[in-house]
Every structure is written in structure tokens, then in C-alpha cells.
Amino acid sequence: MRFLFYTHSAVSDWNHGNAHFQRGIMRELVARGHEVIALEPADGWSRSNLLAEQGPFAVERFRKDFPELMAVTYDAGFQHESWLADADIVIVHEWTDPELVARIGRIRGRGGDFTLLFHDTHHRAVSATQAIAVLQLEHYDGVLVFGEVLRESYLRAGWGRRVFTWHEAADERLFKPLPEIDRESDLVWIGNWGDDERSAEIGEFLIEPAHALALSGTVHGVRYPPDALTALADTGLRYEGWIANADVPKAFARHRITMHI
Structure with missing residues (x-):
């Protein structure tokens, strides 16, 4: 079968954790013999920030780390109809522009010969309902959401x-124990600052205990404000910025404790 994934970005995981799960699903489908193509906006926020920060190297890293994945960029003049005409399954991520979400739905409603699914991996259906309510999903064959509470919200x-509830998970081909790598430090935290939605938790569960216990370790992530960087430096933890998802298992293996907040 031919799968078409409309993603915010498959190439970039800069402040875009959904890329990890989507890449894993696409790799699994390819391994099972399906054709899989990821479509992403050429000027997408995550991709643009990654290129600005890391340069073309980041795109080359994606191609090297995930050679089985095919990512195609689109712009305003992109012929979506011709790509959709050859698809069997189309999965549209909720970060996709609302006008394009509606356009793809209309193509399906006019007799498009493919199964069309909307994929929601965030909490806006509960925390920002208007952002989801304006989406035109009447021609979509189904909605995939990452939790039961969201499923109930959509139904109501x-x-x-x-x-349908479709829980996110780790790519087992990538995330696995690496006992051959020696432990070098105490603690690693890999996560982004996130518009203050978990600032208090980062302080309570990471910064304060690391300082109190004098732990060595590393923090990876993006969008940390100056005061957060100062607080990290005061604990003795190293801040090393963005890390490619393919490097995360090795980073986990080099530390005795991994934090998830």
C-alpha cells in the first residue's frame, strides 16, 4: 500500500517531539513492504529553526540516520491533488495548516479513492478547543488521538x-539498551523548555534535586531562556542544546539516570 503522511516535519525534530513517533511508524511500515512518503511544508517552524541553528548538516543527518524514509517539501503551488490520487492511506497531522486540512478533506469528499485519517498528538482538544473546533473534518474517515480523554472529547x-485512541510509543529499532557504552555521568534530561508549561516541574524535579545532590550530568533541548540557563549552570549540569533523535539512545546509555518530565 502507499501511505502519505502530512507532517509538520519528518526531517526536523527541533522542538517537535511528534517527529519521533511518526518516524518510527513510517519505518515500521517500510519494513513491512509498504511505500511511505512524508510531506512537510518547506517553511515549517521546526524545520526553519533547525536549519537556522544547525545549517544543512541537520538535513544530511536525517538522510544518514533514516535512509529508508522519503521526505518531500511542499509550498503554496504544490499539486496536492496529484499526490493524493496515488495514495491508499493519507494521515494528516494536526499541526498541518487548517486550510490544507480542509482542502484535503474536500478532495476526499469529492470521491478521492483513499482512506483519510486525522492524527492528533497534542492536548488542544482539551486545552484550546476552538483551535480544533474550526478544523473541517467532516470528510475524514477517522481521527487518531493519543489518549482516551482526547477521544472522548472528540466524540462529545x-x-x-x-x-480511535492511538498511543504514541518509542521506535524499538532505535531505542534499545546499549550495554556496551560506559556510564560517564549521573543524570541526563532531554527536553525543551516549552513555553513555561512545565517550567515549575523542571525546577522541582530536575534543577533543585541536581543541585542538592551535586549531580553531574547533561541537559539537551531548545528554547531555554537566559534565567533557565543560569539556573542549570549553577547546578553544575552542562547545557548542550539540541540533540538529534538518533543520538538520544547513546546519550541515555552514557548516564546512570534519565529524567522524563
Whole structure:
């Protein structure tokens, strides 16, 4: 079968954790013999920031780390209809521009010969309902959401025909124990600052205990404000910025404790 994934970005995981799960799903489908193509906006926020920070090297890293994945960029003049005409399954991520979400739905409604699914991996259906309510999903065959609470919210609101819980998971081909790598430090935290939505938790569960216990370790992530960087430096933890997802298992293996907040 031919799968078409509309992603915010498959190439970039800069402040874009959904890329990890989507890459894993696409790799699994390729391994099972399916054709898989990821479509992403050429000027997408995550991709643009990654290129600005890391340069073309980051795109080359993606191609090297995930050679089985095919990512195609689109712009305003992109012929979506011709790509959709050859697809069997189309999965549209919720970071996709609302006008394009509606356009793809209309193509399906006019008799597009493919199964069309909307994929929600965030909490806006609960925390910012208007952002989801304006999406035109009436022609979508189903909605995939990453938690049962979201599924119930979609059903209550009447968004979409059918709604299924599809939990995110780790790519087992990438994330696995690496006992051959020696432990070098105490603690690693890999995560982004996130618009203050978990600032208090980072302080309570990472910065304060690391300082109190005098732990050595590393922090990876992006968008940390100056005061957060100062607080990290005061604990003795090293801040090393963005890390490619393919390097994360090795980073985990080099530390005795991994934090997830």
C-alpha cells in the first residue's frame, strides 16, 4: 500500500517531539513492504529553526540516520491533488495548516479513492478547543488521538466520524539498551523548555534535586531562556542544546539516570 503522511516535519525534530513517533511508524511500515512518503511544508517552524541553528548538516543527518524514509517539501503551488490520487492511506497531522486540512478533506469528499485519517498528538482538544473546533473534518474517515480523554472529547464535540485512541510509543529499532557504552555521568534530561508549561516541574524535579545532590550530568533541548540557563549552570549540569533523535539512545546509555518530565 502507499501511505502519505502530512507532517509538520519528518526531517526536523527541533522542538517537535511528534517527529519521533511518526518516524518510527513510517519505518515500521517500510519494513513491512509498504511505500511511505512524508510531506512537510518547506517553511515549517521546526524545520526553519533547525536549519537556522544547525545549517544543512541537520538535513544530511536525517538522510544518514533514516535512509529508508522519503521526505518531500511542499509550498503554496504544490499539486496536492496529484499526490493524493496515488495514495491508499493519507494521515494528516494536526499541526498541518487548517486550510490544507480542509482542502484535503474536500478532495476526499469529492470521491478521492483513499482512506483519510486525522492524527492528533497534542492536548488542544482539551486545552484550546476552538483551535480544533474550526478544523473541517467532516470528510475524514477517522481521527487518531493519543489518549482516551482526547477521544472522548472528540466524540462529545462531534468532531470527525470515528475516533480511535492511538498511543504514541518509542521506535524499538532505535531505542534499545546499549550495554556496551560506559556510564560517564549521573543524570541526563532531554527536553525543551516549552513555553513555561512545565517550567515549575523542571525546577522541582530536575534543577533543585541536581543541585542538592551535586549531580553531574547533561541537559539537551531548545528554547531555554537566559534565567533557565543560569539556573542549570549553577547546578553544575552542562547545557548542550539540541540533540538529534538518533543520538538520544547513546546519550541515555552514557548516564546512570534519565529524567522524563
